Amino acid sequence: MNQKQLVSSALASVMALGLVSGAAAADDNKGKEKCYGIAKAGQNDCANLAGTHSCAGQSKADMDAGEWKYVAKGTCKQMGGLSLAEAKDKTAMMKK
Template sequence: MSASSTLLASALTAVIAMSVAAPAVAASKEKCYGIAVAGKNDCAGNGHSCAGQAKIDKDPGEWKYVATGSCVQMGGMLQPGSK
Protein backbone atom coordinates (compact mmCIF):
# COMPACT_ATOMS: atom_id res chain seq x y z
CA MET A 1 0.00 0.00 0.00
CA SER A 2 1.44 3.40 -0.97
CA ALA A 3 1.84 6.29 1.47
CA SER A 4 -1.01 8.23 -0.16
CA SER A 5 -3.33 5.22 0.04
CA THR A 6 -2.48 4.75 3.71
CA LEU A 7 -3.12 8.43 4.39
CA LEU A 8 -6.44 8.30 2.55
CA ALA A 9 -7.50 5.16 4.43
CA SER A 10 -6.57 6.78 7.76
CA ALA A 11 -8.52 9.95 6.95
CA LEU A 12 -11.57 7.96 5.87
CA THR A 13 -11.45 5.90 9.07
CA ALA A 14 -11.29 9.08 11.17
CA VAL A 15 -14.29 10.61 9.37
CA ILE A 16 -16.36 7.46 9.85
CA ALA A 17 -15.42 7.25 13.53
CA MET A 18 -16.40 10.89 14.12
CA SER A 19 -19.75 10.50 12.36
CA VAL A 20 -20.60 7.48 14.49
CA ALA A 21 -19.62 9.20 17.76
CA ALA A 22 -21.41 12.51 17.04
CA PRO A 23 -24.99 11.25 17.51
CA ALA A 24 -24.07 9.73 20.87
CA VAL A 25 -22.74 13.08 22.11
CA ALA A 26 -25.80 14.95 20.82
CA ALA A 27 -28.12 12.44 22.49
CA SER A 28 -26.55 13.18 25.87
CA LYS A 29 -27.31 16.94 25.64
CA GLU A 30 -30.50 18.97 25.54
CA LYS A 31 -31.37 22.62 24.97
CA CYS A 32 -32.14 24.37 28.24
CA TYR A 33 -33.89 27.75 28.03
CA GLY A 34 -33.59 30.48 30.63
CA ILE A 35 -30.22 29.57 32.14
CA ALA A 36 -27.72 31.21 29.78
CA VAL A 37 -25.66 34.11 31.08
CA ALA A 38 -25.46 37.18 28.81
CA GLY A 39 -23.03 36.48 26.00
CA LYS A 40 -22.80 32.75 26.83
CA ASN A 41 -25.80 31.26 24.98
CA ASP A 42 -25.16 28.33 22.63
CA CYS A 43 -27.24 29.45 19.65
CA ALA A 44 -30.03 31.53 18.15
CA GLY A 45 -32.79 33.33 19.97
CA ASN A 46 -34.51 36.69 20.34
CA GLY A 47 -33.73 38.17 16.94
CA HIS A 48 -30.16 36.95 16.42
CA SER A 49 -28.68 33.83 14.90
CA CYS A 50 -25.36 33.27 16.60
CA ALA A 51 -24.03 31.86 19.83
CA GLY A 52 -22.74 34.32 22.40
CA GLN A 53 -25.24 37.07 21.60
CA ALA A 54 -27.65 36.83 24.53
CA LYS A 55 -28.17 40.33 25.91
CA ILE A 56 -29.30 39.51 29.46
CA ASP A 57 -28.80 36.74 32.01
CA LYS A 58 -31.44 33.99 32.16
CA ASP A 59 -33.46 35.22 29.18
CA PRO A 60 -36.26 32.63 28.69
CA GLY A 61 -35.79 32.81 24.89
CA GLU A 62 -32.06 31.93 24.98
CA TRP A 63 -30.72 28.42 25.42
CA LYS A 64 -27.59 26.55 26.38
CA TYR A 65 -26.76 22.86 25.96
CA VAL A 66 -26.76 20.91 29.23
CA ALA A 67 -26.59 17.24 30.14
CA THR A 68 -29.85 15.46 29.37
CA GLY A 69 -32.12 15.46 32.41
CA SER A 70 -30.42 18.34 34.22
CA CYS A 71 -32.22 21.37 32.76
CA VAL A 72 -35.21 21.53 35.09
CA GLN A 73 -32.99 20.81 38.10
CA MET A 74 -30.96 23.88 37.13
CA GLY A 75 -34.08 26.05 37.05
CA GLY A 76 -34.38 26.06 33.27
CA MET A 77 -37.08 25.09 30.78
CA LEU A 78 -37.07 22.59 27.91
CA GLN A 79 -39.09 24.97 25.70
CA PRO A 80 -38.71 28.74 25.25
CA GLY A 81 -41.09 30.65 27.46
CA SER A 82 -41.37 33.17 30.19
CA LYS A 83 -40.33 32.80 33.79
Template sequence: MSTSKTLIASALGAVVALGALASAPAAAADKEKCYGIAQAGKNDCASATGAHSCAGQAKTDKDPGDWKYVAKGSCEKMGGSTAPKK
Protein backbone atom coordinates (compact mmCIF):
# COMPACT_ATOMS: atom_id res chain seq x y z
CA MET A 1 0.00 0.00 0.00
CA SER A 2 1.36 3.42 -0.85
CA THR A 3 2.02 6.04 1.82
CA SER A 4 -0.97 8.15 0.78
CA LYS A 5 -3.34 5.15 0.88
CA THR A 6 -2.01 4.20 4.33
CA LEU A 7 -2.53 7.76 5.55
CA ILE A 8 -6.09 7.85 4.20
CA ALA A 9 -6.90 4.46 5.74
CA SER A 10 -5.52 5.61 9.12
CA ALA A 11 -7.53 8.84 9.01
CA LEU A 12 -10.71 6.97 8.11
CA GLY A 13 -10.14 4.54 10.98
CA ALA A 14 -9.74 7.45 13.40
CA VAL A 15 -12.98 9.06 12.21
CA VAL A 16 -14.89 5.79 12.65
CA ALA A 17 -13.44 5.28 16.15
CA LEU A 18 -14.35 8.81 17.22
CA GLY A 19 -17.90 8.33 15.95
CA ALA A 20 -18.29 5.22 18.09
CA LEU A 21 -17.01 7.06 21.17
CA ALA A 22 -19.34 10.01 20.61
CA SER A 23 -22.42 7.78 20.62
CA ALA A 24 -21.47 5.94 23.85
CA PRO A 25 -22.56 8.70 26.29
CA ALA A 26 -25.96 8.96 24.62
CA ALA A 27 -26.48 5.21 24.93
CA ALA A 28 -25.39 5.24 28.59
CA ALA A 29 -27.94 7.97 29.38
CA ASP A 30 -30.74 5.56 28.46
CA LYS A 31 -29.50 2.87 30.86
CA GLU A 32 -29.28 2.31 34.61
CA LYS A 33 -27.48 -0.12 36.90
CA CYS A 34 -29.78 -2.93 37.99
CA TYR A 35 -28.65 -4.95 41.02
CA GLY A 36 -29.69 -8.52 41.68
CA ILE A 37 -30.47 -9.66 38.14
CA ALA A 38 -27.06 -10.66 36.74
CA GLN A 39 -26.43 -14.32 36.05
CA ALA A 40 -23.16 -15.91 37.18
CA GLY A 41 -20.35 -14.66 34.96
CA LYS A 42 -22.58 -12.09 33.22
CA ASN A 43 -22.30 -9.01 35.47
CA ASP A 44 -21.24 -5.69 33.93
CA CYS A 45 -18.66 -4.49 36.47
CA ALA A 46 -17.34 -4.70 40.03
CA SER A 47 -19.53 -5.97 42.84
CA ALA A 48 -20.98 -3.36 45.20
CA THR A 49 -20.03 -5.62 48.10
CA GLY A 50 -16.36 -5.90 47.08
CA ALA A 51 -16.61 -9.60 46.24
CA HIS A 52 -14.80 -8.98 42.93
CA SER A 53 -13.52 -6.06 40.90
CA CYS A 54 -14.41 -6.74 37.29
CA ALA A 55 -17.09 -7.64 34.77
CA GLY A 56 -17.88 -11.30 34.25
CA GLN A 57 -16.75 -12.39 37.72
CA ALA A 58 -20.12 -12.90 39.43
CA LYS A 59 -20.08 -16.32 41.11
CA THR A 60 -23.83 -16.79 41.66
CA ASP A 61 -27.02 -15.91 39.82
CA LYS A 62 -28.92 -12.83 41.02
CA ASP A 63 -26.41 -11.79 43.69
CA PRO A 64 -27.76 -8.53 45.18
CA GLY A 65 -24.30 -6.92 44.95
CA ASP A 66 -23.80 -7.63 41.24
CA TRP A 67 -25.38 -5.52 38.51
CA LYS A 68 -26.03 -5.19 34.79
CA TYR A 69 -26.94 -2.17 32.70
CA VAL A 70 -30.58 -2.25 31.59
CA ALA A 71 -32.92 0.19 29.88
CA LYS A 72 -34.06 2.96 32.22
CA GLY A 73 -37.29 2.08 33.99
CA SER A 74 -37.04 -1.67 33.40
CA CYS A 75 -34.99 -2.79 36.41
CA GLU A 76 -37.80 -3.21 38.92
CA LYS A 77 -39.94 -5.00 36.30
CA MET A 78 -37.12 -7.55 36.07
CA GLY A 79 -37.11 -8.09 39.82
CA GLY A 80 -33.99 -6.03 40.47
CA SER A 81 -33.14 -2.85 42.34
CA THR A 82 -31.40 0.36 41.25
CA ALA A 83 -29.50 0.42 44.57
CA PRO A 84 -27.38 -2.41 45.99
CA LYS A 85 -28.91 -4.35 48.87
CA LYS A 86 -26.87 -4.39 52.04
Protein backbone atom coordinates (compact mmCIF):
# COMPACT_ATOMS: atom_id res chain seq x y z
CA MET A 1 0.00 0.00 0.00
CA ASN A 2 1.49 3.34 -0.95
CA GLN A 3 1.48 6.42 1.25
CA LYS A 4 -1.42 8.09 -0.57
CA GLN A 5 -3.66 5.05 -0.08
CA LEU A 6 -2.65 4.82 3.57
CA VAL A 7 -3.51 8.47 4.21
CA SER A 8 -6.82 8.13 2.34
CA SER A 9 -7.75 5.05 4.36
CA ALA A 10 -6.89 6.75 7.64
CA LEU A 11 -8.93 9.82 6.71
CA ALA A 12 -11.92 7.70 5.71
CA SER A 13 -11.73 5.86 9.04
CA VAL A 14 -11.65 9.09 11.03
CA MET A 15 -14.62 10.49 9.09
CA ALA A 16 -16.62 7.29 9.61
CA LEU A 17 -15.97 7.42 13.35
CA GLY A 18 -17.21 11.02 13.42
CA LEU A 19 -20.46 10.01 11.75
CA VAL A 20 -21.00 7.19 14.22
CA SER A 21 -20.27 9.49 17.17
CA GLY A 22 -22.74 12.08 15.86
CA ALA A 23 -25.46 9.46 15.51
CA ALA A 24 -24.79 8.19 19.02
CA ALA A 25 -25.00 11.73 20.40
CA ALA A 26 -28.34 12.25 18.66
CA ASP A 27 -29.65 9.04 20.25
CA ASP A 28 -28.52 10.24 23.68
CA ASN A 29 -30.70 13.34 23.33
CA LYS A 30 -33.97 11.57 22.49
CA GLY A 31 -36.66 12.63 24.91
CA LYS A 32 -34.79 15.83 25.72
CA GLU A 33 -35.12 19.46 24.70
CA LYS A 34 -32.88 22.50 24.81
CA CYS A 35 -33.79 24.77 27.70
CA TYR A 36 -32.35 28.28 27.62
CA GLY A 37 -31.57 30.49 30.59
CA ILE A 38 -31.16 27.78 33.23
CA ALA A 39 -27.48 26.86 32.95
CA LYS A 40 -25.11 27.93 35.68
CA ALA A 41 -21.71 29.33 34.70
CA GLY A 42 -19.59 26.58 33.19
CA GLN A 43 -22.49 24.11 33.01
CA ASN A 44 -23.99 24.81 29.56
CA ASP A 45 -24.31 21.94 27.09
CA CYS A 46 -23.00 23.57 23.90
CA ALA A 47 -22.70 26.79 21.84
CA ASN A 48 -24.57 29.89 22.90
CA LEU A 49 -26.89 32.09 20.82
CA ALA A 50 -24.38 34.95 20.64
CA GLY A 51 -21.77 32.72 19.02
CA THR A 52 -19.07 33.76 21.49
CA HIS A 53 -18.22 30.10 22.19
CA SER A 54 -19.01 26.75 20.64
CA CYS A 55 -18.44 24.23 23.41
CA ALA A 56 -19.98 22.89 26.56
CA GLY A 57 -18.83 24.31 29.87
CA GLN A 58 -17.85 27.73 28.53
CA SER A 59 -20.71 29.90 29.82
CA LYS A 60 -19.51 32.78 31.95
CA ALA A 61 -22.66 33.75 33.89
CA ASP A 62 -25.44 31.94 35.71
CA MET A 63 -28.82 31.81 33.97
CA ASP A 64 -27.69 33.60 30.79
CA ALA A 65 -30.65 33.58 28.36
CA GLY A 66 -28.34 32.66 25.47
CA GLU A 67 -26.96 29.53 27.17
CA TRP A 68 -28.79 26.20 27.23
CA LYS A 69 -28.85 22.73 28.73
CA TYR A 70 -30.67 19.57 27.70
CA VAL A 71 -33.58 18.72 30.00
CA ALA A 72 -36.30 16.09 29.84
CA LYS A 73 -39.03 17.13 27.40
CA GLY A 74 -41.79 19.08 29.08
CA THR A 75 -39.72 20.19 32.08
CA CYS A 76 -38.11 23.39 30.79
CA LYS A 77 -40.96 25.73 31.70
CA GLN A 78 -41.23 24.15 35.15
CA MET A 79 -37.58 25.05 35.70
CA GLY A 80 -38.15 28.66 34.64
CA GLY A 81 -36.41 28.13 31.31
CA LEU A 82 -37.02 29.61 27.88
CA SER A 83 -37.68 28.15 24.44
CA LEU A 84 -35.36 29.06 21.57
CA ALA A 85 -37.75 31.77 20.33
CA GLU A 86 -38.12 33.26 23.81
CA ALA A 87 -34.35 33.21 24.35
CA LYS A 88 -33.76 34.97 21.02
CA ASP A 89 -36.34 37.63 21.93
CA LYS A 90 -34.81 38.16 25.36
CA THR A 91 -31.24 38.40 24.08
CA ALA A 92 -32.32 40.80 21.31
CA MET A 93 -34.03 43.06 23.87
CA MET A 94 -30.90 43.05 26.02
CA LYS A 95 -28.82 44.33 23.09
CA LYS A 96 -30.99 47.42 22.65
